[in-house]
Amino acid sequence: xxxxxxxxxxxxxxxxxxxxxxxxxDLTIIGNIADxxxxxxxxxxxxxxxxxxLLSDWLDLEKFWxxxxxxxxxxxxxxxxxEDPWFNLGDRDLALCILRGDSLKNGHSPTEFxxxxxxxxxxxxxxxxxxxxxxxxxxxxxxxxxxxxxxxVKHRGKIxxxxxxxxxxxxAKATEEVLNAxxxxxxxIIGPSxxxxxxxxxxxxxxxxxxxxxxxxxxxxxxxxxGTNPVSGPAAELMQSQGISVSPDGVASYYEPFCKNLxxxxxxxxxxxxxxQKYDLNIYSFPTLMTSLVTKEILASYLLSLPVx
Ligand code: GDP
Numbered sequence: 131x132x133x134x135x136x137x138x139x140x141x142x143x144x145x146x147x148x149x150x151x152x153x154x155x156d157l158t159i160i161g162n163i164a165d166x167x168x169x170x171x172x173x174x175x176x177x178x179x180x181x182x183x184l185l186s187d188w189l190d191l192e193k194f195w196x197x198x199x200x201x202x203x204x205x206x207x208x209x210x211x212x213e214d215p216w217f218n219l220g221d222r223d224l225a226l227c228i229l230r231g232d233s234l235k236n237g238h239s240p241t242e243f244x245x246x247x248x249x250x251x252x253x254x255x256x257x258x259x260x261x262x263x264x265x266x267x268x269x270x271x272x273x274x275x276x277x278x279x280x281x282x283v284k285h286r287g288k289i290x291x292x293x294x295x296x297x298x299x300x301x302a303k304a305t306e307e308v309l310n311a312x313x314x315x316x317x318x319i320i321g322p323s324x325x326x327x328x329x330x331x332x333x334x335x336x337x338x339x340x341x342x343x344x345x346x347x348x349x350x351x352x353x354x355x356x357g358t359n360p361v362s363g364p365a366a367e368l369m370q371s372q373g374i375s376v377s378p379d380g381v382a383s384y385y386e387p388f389c390k391n392l393x394x395x396x397x398x399x400x401x402x403x404x405x406x407q408k409y410d411l412n413i414y415s416f417p418t419l420m421t422s423l424v425t426k427e428i429l430a431s432y433l434l435s436l437p438v439x
Contacts, residue, residue, distance in 0.1 A: 132434070133158045133315035137328025138165065138177035139194060139362060140354050141321025142184050143420040147430030150423075154185070154254040158311040160338075162323070163240070163259045164267040164296060164331030167279045169217055172227045173234060176279075177328065178244060178259060179226065186251035188222075197222040216284045241305050258311060260332045263302040267327050268295040278327060287364040291371040296331055304337040312341045315348065317438045322354040322361070322418060325384055326368040333388055342388040348438045349389035352418055352429070353381045356395040361419065382409045391436060393418060 132152060136142060136159050148157060162177040176195065183189035183197055190198040200220030208215045219227065226247065233243040239262040248257055267278035270293035281287060312318060323329050333339045342349055358377050360366050366376045374380045378394040382405050385392060391412045394401065399415040406413050414436060420426045 131156050131158065131311075131314045131316055132319065133160065133311045133317075134319045134321055135160050135323070135329055135332050136177065136181060136321050137162045137323030138180040139323070140352075140420075141323045141328075142180055142194070143426055144319075144321045144352065144430060144433075145181070145184060146423060147420070147426030147428070148434075149185075149255075150427045151430045151434055157255040158258060158315070159255060160258050160260050160308055160311065160332055162328040162331055163261070164265045164299075164327065165278055166264070166266065167217065167277060169215075169219060169227070172224070172231050174217075174219065174227050175230065175240070175259070178240075178257060179223065181257045182226070182244070182247060182251060182253065185248075185253040185255055185257070188251070196220050217279060218283075239305075241307055256307075256311065258305065258307050260304060260308050260335055260338060261302040262305055263298055265296060265298045265302050265331050265335075267331065268297055269293075270295060282364060287367060291367055294326060294368065294371060296334060299331060299334045302335050304335050309337060309341065312338065312345070317434075317436075318342070318345075318349045319433055320349060320351040320385065320389060322352040324354065324360075324363055324365045324368065325374075325381065326365065326372060339388065346388060346390040350391040350393065350433055350436055350438065351381070351385045351389045352433070353378050353392065353394045353398075355381050356397055356419065379405065379408075382411055382413070386411055391438065393433065393436075395419065 161181045166175045180195050188197050190196045200222045203221050204224050205215050230243050240259045244257050268275050269281040271289045369376050374384055378398045378401050386409045393414045395418045396415050402413045402415050416432050
């Protein structure tokens with residue numbers, strides 16, 4: 131049993147590789163929910179949805195979000211009605227989110243909905259939200275506070291980040307299913323995802339963070355930073371805003387309490403010795419840039435081969 135902590139881009143790429151190396155039934159993925167957004171009162175869960183689409187082969191692999199061959203009739207109609215829907219949601223994507231809204235309204239939890247829709251889509255892996263409570267990332271910029279989606283999608287991340295607020299994180303409870311998946315896992319992989327807005331809203335849940343701290347020997351993290359840059363997305367600005375260096379060193383210091391094993395990119399191999407001296411971590415260097423299915427599978431196979439006892 132392998133449990134993976136995931137955001138919506140870097141780690142799902144790794145999951146494509148893991149799928150080729152494992153029986154899908156043996157894979158549990160805890161997906162970030164702090165990017166969740168209420169779109170015209172319809173609940174969208176972008177990272178969970180990317181995982182659902184990836185594992186059901188519905189994903190638009192070009193954009194790496196949304197449903198392949200989707201249409202945009204709803205967005206088009208909204209525009210005709212003089213709306214400015216800056217958050218894109220295709221028609222088939224919308225259908226799933228309408229079902230989520232209905233299911234939640236009828237008293238089902240996000241965990242139950244994700245399980246029901248996974249079954250419907252023929253997914254054998256388990257996709258779990260970390261909590262059934264709401265956790266949302268908000269960005270404080272100058273004098274305003276905006277939702278993470280507004281920061282990233284509407285403003286393309288081009289505004290100053292003064293502070294990041296994780297609403298609901300302090301009081302959110304981990305689900306039984308998640309604690310069970312951590313307990314049952316032979317190894318836990320924190321994939322190459324944004325440490326601040328994808329992984330922190332998972333490991334910042336007290337019971338999850340505490341479990342990882344006590345069992346860090348079986349946790350392997352893949353650095354999302356190569357050299358002094360993320361491979362994609364706003365990780366650099368967000369890490370800087372938290373005072374974390376955008377480097378494998380910054381990643382090591384950030385994750386040290388939660389994991390014993392850190393895989394840095396082979397391009398940063400020269401740092402291995404220094405990081406091992408500075409931190410209580412086993413540092414491994416390996417090609418982590420996933421540009422093809424082959425590189426994804428090779429990285430997945432490497433992570434499954436690392437010693438974790
Ligand atoms: P989001 O939910 O769309 O923000 O996506 P994630 O949090 O899952 O992933 C974004 C992070 O993944 C960024 O910090 C990237 O640097 C990292 N990332 C994306 N692709 C790769 C890759 O091929 N290799 C590595 N090492 N990191 C990657």
